Amino acid sequence: MILKEAIEQLKNGLAGVVAEPQEVQAMIRVICEDVFNYDPVDVALRQESELPGFAPQRIGEIIARLQRHEPLQYIVGKARFHGHSFKVTPAVLIPRPETEQLVDMIIDENPASDLRVLDMGTGSGCIAISLARALKFARVDALDVSRDALDIARENAADLKVKVRFFECDMLAPQPAASYDIIVSNPPYVCWSEREAMERNVKDYEPGQALFVPDNNPLLFYKSIAPYAAQSLEKGGRLYLEINQRFGNEVKGLLQDIGFDEVRIVEDSYGKVRFAAAMRG
Ligand code: GLN
Numbered sequence: 001m002i003l004k005e006a007i008e009q010l011k012n013g014l015a016g017v018v019a020e021p022q023e024v025q026a027m028i029r030v031i032c033e034d035v036f037n038y039d040p041v042d043v044a045l046r047q048e049s050e051l052p053g054f055a056p057q058r059i060g061e062i063i064a065r066l067q068r069h070e071p072l073q074y075i076v077g078k079a080r081f082h083g084h085s086f087k088v089t090p091a092v093l094i095p096r097p098e099t100e101q102l103v104d105m106i107i108d109e110n111p112a113s114d115l116r117v118l119d120m121g122t123g124s125g126c127i128a129i130s131l132a133r134a135l136k137f138a139r140v141d142a143l144d145v146s147r148d149a150l151d152i153a154r155e156n157a158a159d160l161k162v163k164v165r166f167f168e169c170d171m172l173a174p175q176p177a178a179s180y181d182i183i184v185s186n187p188p189y190v191c192w193s194e195r196e197a198m199e200r201n202v203k204d205y206e207p208g209q210a211l212f213v214p215d216n217n218p219l220l221f222y223k224s225i226a227p228y229a230a231q232s233l234e235k236g237g238r239l240y241l242e243i244n245q246r247f248g249n250e251v252k253g254l255l256q257d258i259g260f261d262e263v264r265i266v267e268d269s270y271g272k273v274r275f276a277a278a279m280r281g
Helices: 003-014 021-036 040-045 055-067 072-076 097-109 126-134 147-159 192-197 220-232 245-258
Strands: 078-081 084-087 116-120 139-144 164-168 180-185 233-242 260-267 273-280
Touching: 003 021, 003 055, 021 040, 021 055, 021 072, 055 072, 072 078, 084 126, 084 147, 097 126, 097 180, 097 233, 097 273, 116 126, 116 220, 126 139, 126 147, 126 164, 126 180, 139 147, 147 164, 180 220, 220 233, 220 245, 245 260, 245 273
Parallel strands: 116 139, 116 180, 139 164, 180 233
Antiparallel strands: 078 084, 233 273, 260 273
16 A cells, blocks of 8 residues: 555545544544654655555554544644643543643733643643643642543653643642642533534543533532632732633632632633633732
């Protein structure tokens, strides 16, 4: 089999599964990189190259898994976030591009060095590790309730050569107050009733524990994070949250009631309400 044939096989296999031609192209890039170690330039120049003997079977397996709507990031075991490659398994949410914007907002607004940072519900560690890489001499802690997620996050921190202290801890259980300059969280915020409308690759494969909250308590995690942050942030310290676009006003009200200053609701680059930020006065 030559490369051109493998790409044809992928295009045909994905035809009914992925609607956007650009997304098909992007997936083919990731697959060629993962399976053949070919970057886009190799792909352009080596269309006639003979592939190793395992190619047809491996390509067939990948197509079959994609046809069952398994996310490509779980198939290849990695996802890009904020310029780095993070290991991912079904124990952790696949990092989302919107969340890169949360990381950028924190980096832009916090140029000081030696900041103490806490990421609550770290999953793959993508927020904590990206901040540890980008902020000057930051001391970053991260917690998660899932031991399997923490194993992945620790591997990612080691691979990306940063020191983050990881703790097994439930965001909903009271923790001893500590002392931080920045607290960030992208907690579960999708209501169970919204699940039906989600893509199959999300609802059938990603960890529900990291995504969903009960319809009768959509602010569940913020009600725990915000009081903890009010106790644990230094004066002038900042809280950054990713939120459900339906609950911007409610999250804002909650933060104001708890006594935060400068409460802001921020839209993502698609124009959707997606983040909340506040300062401890
Ligand atoms: N943004 C994610 C999604 O739409 C949800 C992330 C979360 O619940 N924290 O799938």
